[in-house]
Amino acid sequence: MDIVNEHREKCTQCGQCLEVCPRYEDLGLIESLYGYLEGKSEIEPDALFRCLTCGLCAGACPEELGIKMLISPARQKWVGEKGLSDRQTMVDPDAENNIFKKIAEMGEVSSYRDGPGSVVYFPGCAGTYINTNMAKATVALLNKAGVDYTVLSGLDYCCGAVSAGAGNPGPILRHGQKNIGEVRKRGAKVLITACPGCFKAFKDIYPKMFGNLDFEVLQVSQYLERLIEEGKLAPKTALINRVFYHDPCHLTRGMGVYREARNVLEKIPGTELANRTPENSACCGFGGGVRVNYPSESLSVASDRYRAAEKLGCEVIITNCGGCMQNLVEAGKDEKIEVFDLAEYLARAFGINVERDDRKMLEQVNRVYRLCISGYERVDSP
Ligand code: SF4
Ligand code: SF4
16 A cells, blocks of 8 residues: 555544644645645645654654655655755765765864774764764773774765655665675674664665675664673763753654663763653754754754753753754753763763864854855854
C-alpha cells in the first residue's frame, strides 16, 4: 500500500499530532498533502517547509502515523519537480555554495590525529567547522581515557544525511561507500559520531544502501557511557548544577537513544539531572531546514527550551547535537542559563575547559548563510 492510501485508511483525523506539533495547527494540512502527493493539487511551500522534521507528531499519533511521514516524500516530490534550491545545496559537500566550504575559507580549521586506530571519531561537518567545542571536548576525553583513536573529520567525509533530509540523496550515494572504506582502512572496530545525523547515516542508512558494516557504530553519548562503565573515565571534579538535558529530536525520537547521555550526567559529582526521561521533550527549532528558511521562528522555538529548563529550576542545558547546540546558543544570548555539549560538560568534570567562542561561531554562521543563500535575512546581530 502506498503512503497516502495507508495514511488515509488509518488516520482518524483525531488531531493529536497537531496538539504536540510546534509548527502547524490546521488538520486540513493532511488533505493538502494527500492531494499533492497524489498529483491532484499544488501545495504552498509553507505547508512543506515549516516542518522541523522533529517527529513529535509520529510519537503522539495513536495509529503510528503523524504528519512527517507525508511531509518527507512530499519534499522529495517538490525537489524532483522544481529542482534543488540554494537552501538545499548549501549542505551538499560538492556544491559551490556549501556553507562548510565557506567557513573553511574564512580561517583556520582544527585538525586532529589521523592514521590507524581501533576507534574512529567522526565529528561531522558541524563538529569540524561550527561546533568545534564538541570535537575538542571529545578528543580531550578520548586522550584522557587512553583510547587508541583516530579522527575522520572534514567536508571530504560529509555523511550526506542532512542533504538527504533536504531532498537531495546525491551526497549519500557519492560519499557513503567511500566513508565506510575510510573507516575500514584505519582498522577501526568502533566508529563514534558527534551528531545524530551522522549516527543515523552510519547506523541506519548506509547498511540499508551498502550492506552490513563490520564495525560498531555508536553516538558519542553511548561511547562516553561505556568509558565510564569500564572505569576508563571517572569524573572527579564536582560540577554543582541542576541540569536540563535537551533531547535532540533525531537522536531521541529518530534513533531511540536518550538514556546514555542521562546516565553520563548522573555520574558527574554534584550534577543533578532534572528531566530523567524524554517525556515532554521538544525540538530546538533548528531541523528540517527551518533555521535557514524561517530564522526568527526557529530561534523562537529554541527560546521555549529555556523556558522549559527554567520551569524545572535548572541553571544549565546540556545537549548532544551540533544543530541543537548552535540554535540554543544563538537563542540564549541574553539568557542566564548556560548551554554545554555533553562531552564539553563531562570534560569539565576532569578540569578540562575547552576553548569556545560563541560570538565568533555565530558571526561566521550568519555570514555564510548570507553568502550561500539568496534572500537570506539575518535576524539579529550576533
Ligand atoms: S494523530 Fe494520527 S490519526 Fe490522529 S490526525 Fe494525526 S495522523 Fe491522523
Ligand atoms: S515533524 Fe514536527 S514540525 Fe513536522 S509536522 Fe511533525 S510535529 Fe510538526
